[in-house]
Amino acid sequence: MTLLMQANAHAAAWQPADGRAQIPLWSGAVPDAKPAAGPAEALRSRDDRPVAGRPWLEVENVTRPTMTVYSPRGGNTGAAVVVFPGGGYRVLAIDLEGTEVCDWLTSIGVTCVLLKYRVPGSGPHWDPVRNRRVIPKVHTALQDAQRAMGLLRRRAGEWHIDPHKIGVLGFSAGGHLVAALSTQERRTYAPVDAADDESCRPDFAVALYPGHMSANYRADLSRINPTIRITGRTPPTFLLHAQDDPVDPVEFSLLYYAALKKAGVPAEMHLFAEGGHAFGLRPTGLPVTKWPALVETWLGSLGMIPATR
DSSP states (O other): OOOOOEEOOEEEEOOOOOHHHHHESSSOOOOOOOOSSSTBBBBBEEEEETTTTEEEEEEEOSSSSSEEEOSSSOOOOSOEEEEEEETTTEEEETIIIIIHHHHHHHHHHOOOEEEEBBBBBSEEEEETTEEEEEEOSSSHHHHHHHHHHHHHHHHTTTTTOOSSSSEEEEEEEHHHHOOOOOOOOOOOSSSOGGGGGGOOOOOOOEEOOOOEEEEEETTEEEETTTTTOOOOOOEEEEEEETTTTTSSSTHHHHHHHHHHTTTTOOOEEEEESSSSSSSSOOOOGGGGGGGGHHHOOOHHHEEEEEEEO
16 A cells, blocks of 8 residues: 655655545544644654665654545455554554555455554663663553544444454554453543444454563563453454564564463464564565464454455
8 A cells, every 4th residue: 555645744644545534533632632742743764774775664642543444445354453662662663564564355255444543652662771670550552543443343343344244353562462451341531432332352463573562561570460461351362473584573472372271261372583672564584474364263263354275
């Protein structure tokens, strides 16, 4: 999908391609809102850190969260996936872990909903100025994710979605957001309208190299993050991680898998020796980048899409 850039008084701002509309999550005041830390929704090309030989785009300073719906191409399976780009709860990797994922999902008959959630500081993150991990009082990215799930279920008929086939997929910080949403069914904000009467529990979850899953980041990899409270209600989960990830250690996925298994939650985990961090789904010579086919098989086994042979 081609990304369009729209100039404003400060910097470029991301806009979805092909005339798609960004749907505001909050019609009125945004709960626990904070002012932008800089030019609103500035778009920056990361030519300095190419992935599979190409730069990628990051969005900064999101204060008005939105979701963008990408309808499936060809047959419609009725399934939908809300995608949470990574970026350390500091920025959003909007194409690498966003629109490019929607290209793949819509090609297999799945509606893709790209969530542009609030950043920075909307979840646990590393503060380079203070050189320490920060856990905000309010996980505002979780508020945005819960709100998006309610809106999607409320308007499922409009987008030809089966309300019982709505899952989530996230990378890095977005993978942590997947786990947070999967284990927190109670809204973390005051209800706004009828959309908040709908369940915000995903029907399935995919977490790719998730971050912030241990009790104290790298200082304690023996215990899972106590804010991630797994129960038998946690949805079936797919995990993927590279052993050589230099940012979010593979132990994060191992901890989550062990907790899911203990709670009796169906979970599938794939670990790879190489891949590093933030590889998205751009194909390289490494086996880890073939993960979309693994997810397709898993979704078929759950009955979310037709099973592949």
